[in-house]
Amino acid sequence: MREPISTGAEWTFELIEQYHAEIAAIAEDFQLDTYPNQIELISAEQMLDAYASIGMPIGYSHWSFGKHFISNEQQYRRGRMGLAYEIVINSNPCIAYLMEENTMMMQALVIAHACFGHNSFFKGNYLFRTWTDAEAIIDYLVFAKGYISECEERYGIEEVENLLDSCHALQNHGVDRYKRPNPVSMREERERLEEREAYLQSQVNDLWLKTVPQKDAEEEARQPNFPEEPQENILYFIEKNAPLLEPWQREVVRIVRKIGQYFYPQRQTQVMNVGWACFWHYHLINELYDRGRLTDGFMLEFIQSHTNVVAQPDFDSEYYSGINPYALGYAMMTDIKRICVDPDEEDCKWFPEIAGSDWQQTLDFAMRNFKDESLISQYLSPRLIRKFKLFSILDDDEQSELEVTSIHNDAGYRNIRQALSNQYNLSMNEPNIQVYNVDIRGDRSLTLRNVPHNRAPLADTREEVLKHLRRLWGFDVRLETIGADGEITSTEECAA
């Protein structure tokens, strides 16, 4: 006997509450752990606003947000861009914006997708747990907005704007991305080894000291670098070490850095995050249907929307614009469930540890402990590679032709999996630029080192970024590029 919650396309606040309650009950049955939800219904204009402020409900003022608003608005007006049905914010309570022009079905889908899918992901995934603090983000943004407008009043809008411009240019370099807890034993081992070597060396030196007069010059040349080890977190380095910054300027650098850090996990978990959310909206809504709470019409509309979202056009299609993270993510989550529930011989060979296991636990583990890069290299199955008919192409600018390195066959699975994983690996896609040295006894110039991955050069925008960096640092800035053999291949200076 069907007892649908609603039959029409129109939504009301009561219906939204009712759907939310029913979906919440099912989500609990599936043991989804979520923050409490806060649902806001907004207009298209407000959605554009939210786009511009990177989806946050509040933010400090800077012209770049207005720029993004205008460019989004123009694209939207000309029909070149559809708006997202929803925006969800990693905060506690988890704030989800729903568009008021959606139908009831769409609102229910979005509630399942955002308020339970994304929400549980924010709460569970290790990157979000490590890098973001859902409790504090809104308060922090309120503080940031207040602080920056106070600075504008005190030091002038232009002054603050210039500073923010410079910080934004380096916002992607405000995270300690390579810092991982090292296995302690290994390090201790090495230290002991070094101690021993140092002891032996001192014995040798002693000999030489006593027999040969030593010059100090050599020692001076071997002055330790500052910082001792290269630092990848450029903004942090600026905040702590830039000689000329005023305290308020350091605080602004810190604000930009913190906000950049807050979005760092999102950039690394696109596929997983949307895949997880799609998987759950599909399951939650289907379960709701199975319990007789939805009409057939609702389901047909739902399936159509769902299929559109997770469609993957072929590379030669005119609709192709890269691999659709929704398609890949959803397919992977569904596939992991299939491997657990209904493994075949191939799965048992490739995934012996999860084939036949409890699917909810396995999925939960995958959601919590991976990011895009590692999820793909861990779980992308040959079956999916065949389904998507993936192939990899090697583009070497020293060769006149492109080479198809692997396709969806036995010989190619592993390589495709690795290549796809690399495609989502931020450290391979973003330039590796680190603070290398400061000439603390000389002109205080700052030296950065760029280690290109696979010879990929830096875009021309680097010159401008260097100027911004110079403004923050206050003294000359130098960018050295390191070639494959470890030699400096080029040096660019931004000097007075």
Place this chain on the structure above:
Amino acid sequence: MATVSRIPIPTRDISEPTFRKDKGGVHEGVYPGNKEFTQGDRIKRPINQGRGQGRRASDSGEGDDEFAFEISQDEYLDLLFDDLELPNLKKNQLRKMTRSKTVRAGFTNDGVPTNINIVRSLRSALSRRVAMGAQPRRQLHELEAELEALEQQVGGDESRRLELQQEMEALRGRIRRIPFIDTFDLRFNNFVQRPEPTAQAVMFCLMDVSGSMDQETKDVARRFYILLYLFLTRSYRDVDVVYIRHHTQAREVDEEEFFYSRETGGTVVSSALELTRDIIAQRYPPSDWNIYAAQASDGDNWNDDSPRCEQLLAKDLLPQLRYYAYVEITRRDHQGLWEHYARLLDSHDNFAMQQIREQVDIYPVFREFFRKHAQ
């Protein structure tokens, strides 16, 4: 030890530079939907794949921003002429005859039928109907409830029932009789006549077309005049433009001829000034018109003529003009005319002169002419 050093400063524009990878190097990408490829196939590099163009999304996830900011011509001119003003605008410039303009001014309760605002009228009709029907409807609901209660009772009071029904009928009648729309509901769009001060302006463009003025110099003059014209149209709805060209004789011509036809000959600037004076006397009485004049020249003049120009300006023209701007378009030193004109500067605040050396000077010189003066 003082050293001069240039400090590099980031460009202030709307680009948002970041460190990012460019195309190049070695890159292995994964694509979906393989149809005919097998391992080891070699494919020609697509030609149009150059730098971040084409449909293929860049793997860094960042393409070039396609961003254009749209402003209207008015907004542009606002920016262009920001902080500039027409000098010497006096109250008496307003002609006595004022023109008025019809503008919207909200809504009103009476007016002519053509101005009825349907939406507002129906809205107020609806609210009136709701308000007037509220009391009878409430009574009706009470009676309905009573009647229902009565009918549930077995053997209820029959006479009371009839009474109730009659009362209800009467109430329904009252509700029905509430008029759908009443003259009281009508709302009219309100228009008022706002007096618009109209001021007429005429701009005299004077240019030397003697042999020494080459096309490039004329082009600079033309740009200057266009700028002046745009600026005047900001303050005056209609600006008459009078083109006067001269060599040894002055002639009033049309725009095309003014800028493009060539003549040769000597230069007698006073001829143009005389013609201006005559045209003003014939067609543009200074009491009715705001008169502006701008003269462009390469500075050449027949020597004996310059003192006469000075006189003409001082006696005949400047007292009648709002503003007279003289631009000398030359890279050489100032010529005789400049020196005579310079004498006028102190005694006349509606006279100004500047030198333009090349095209880039036009806008700064223009700004200099019309800079807002602190009062």
